[in-house]
Amino acid sequence: MLILGIETSCDETAAAVVRNGRDVLSDVVASQIAVHSPYGGVVPELASRKHVEAIVPVVGQAVDRAGCSLHDLDAVAVTQGPGLVGALLVGLSAAKGLAYALNKPLLAVNHLEGHMEAAFLDKDRPQVPFICLVVSGGHTSLYHVSPDGTSRCVGHTRDDAAGEAYDKVAKLLGLGYPGGVIIDRLAQRGNPIAFEFPRSRLEKGSLDFSFSGIKTAVAYFVKRYGSPGEEGHGEAPYRLEDLAASFQEAVVDVLVEKTLQAAERYGVGHVALAGGVAANSRLRRRMEEECAYRRLQLHVPSVRHCTDNAVMVAAAGYRLWLRQGFTPDPLELDAVSRLP
Template identity: 45%
Template sequence: MIIIGFESSCDETGVALVCTERGLLAHSLHSQIAMHQQYGGVVPELASRDHIRRVLPLTREVLGSAGMTLDQIDAVAYTAGPGLAGALLVGASFAQSFAWARSLPAIPIHHLEGHLLSPLLAAPRLDFPFVALLVSGGHTQIMRVDGVGRYELLGETLDDAAGEAFDKTAKLMGLGYPGGPALSNLAQQGDARAHDFPRPMIHSSNLDFSFSGLKTAVMTRVRALEKADGPLSAQQLADLAASTESAIVDVLGAKSIKAMKQTGLKRLVVAGGVGANRHLRTRLLQDMLKLGGQVFFPPLDLCTDNGAMIAFAAAMRVNAGLVDLSDTSHAFTVRPRWELHDICLGADAAAV
């Protein structure tokens, strides 16, 4: 079965083709970073309008790359949530219209499930069960994954997500948008020992996170430095970036290893945009080697939001028998706020 997938939850438009037997066939992605940079963050209305402009050309591009025609597509998948309401509506309405015009089933996919399963697109292919660290701009969670649709929440952030901590501290330092990658790049030139920032909840008995206190600590340090020395020098900024990144990575690494020990599992999956962070990847590879386990990452080009993870999640659900392919009613809704546990044990996302 050939599935075309559409992702439009925030500021990236993604389209991909996945075969339930052969895996990823082709994918294409357009990022809106350049458009939003002048505003210092995502402008929802502009994001929605840009999705409208991009989705059809990307669809043609993906079909051309795969050497396929519309007649070869068997099902349509799309991100139904969580995300920006207007952006989600663009992708959902386009996907449902596409499916209706071709008399195909349409499969609503949870954005986080897409991220959760995306490392399975990489080689070597891992097996269930595993522990997953989901780290992105809006989410930081540790999940136990026993199969498709079988997810157990082990811990999550109580306030800011790790990606938010990167972005907000980068903004405090006057770095460009997107702040996370800018801070990470600058950190390579700094001394991570320059500032002893707090590692919130690193020693707590549970697997929850908290990053708002770290953001406050960075803000306080920036103001103190500016009061004492005036505008920050390039080296001061680099040291702040390195110290901030080190604090975030230490917490993510410690909680991940604690989850591995508590569950007794030996496979760790890291997914979401922050999963592209080089310091985090190095830290987890070293820690899992000491633990005698393995860590899996999605390919770097699939760490951010993309259509491949949506089409692939749909393919996994089809293979697991969790999709009613006879349903061609094309009634749909989107869910800007949508908990992952709502789709566990095969619950029909469209009916929630």
């Protein structure tokens, strides 16, 4: 089955053509980083306008690079939510228009399910049940995937998502956007135990997350000791690299610890990691080490497929079709910013 995937949930306009949920024929992403960098984060109105400008050429490039025509497609898959509602509407409108004009079925995909599918694009699918950590700028959640293929959220963030904490700390330090990439790069040259930042584990036995506390701790730290400079430059009596590494270690500690707790609690042998923060080098290394020690099989996407992309949407659409067929009355679909 040949599926065109379309993704516009946040600040990247993406389209891809995938055969049978695994064979990637094309993968096109138009990034908006340059647009949002001056603001230190995504501006929803600007994101929607850029999606409108990019959606037609991006879809055209994806089809051309796949070596097929629009009429060769068997279905169109699109992100319905969660995400920025204005951004979602652009992709959803384009997908509905294509499906109607070409008389092709439409598949409405949950963005988080797409991220979960990305973990299995380059590898065999894990044995079910398994635990999946989806961690990004907007989401930090743990899912237990049952033998029947359905997933249930068993832990989620109660405030900031991990990626959101990265971006806010980067903005506080004047590092630019996207903050996660910059902090990860700096942390590789820093000492992760230079400073002790809090690890919020919440009540005993909880699989939920909280990252607002560490963000506040970094803010108080900088207020007390001053703004740092890279490689020891600046007035503060510490290195920016050490601050970045210590902050990152605190976040990664909690992400890894909660994921392994969930794996033990539910007695699974496989763990998956997905979402934009899954590209973080320290998180990937720590998760690999800890899973190997506990003899758990880890599934991680390629770095390219950690961030928002349309390959994961097409793959999730194929999986959705296997489970329940095509969406009834597809032209009645609407964007859902907080799709559960």
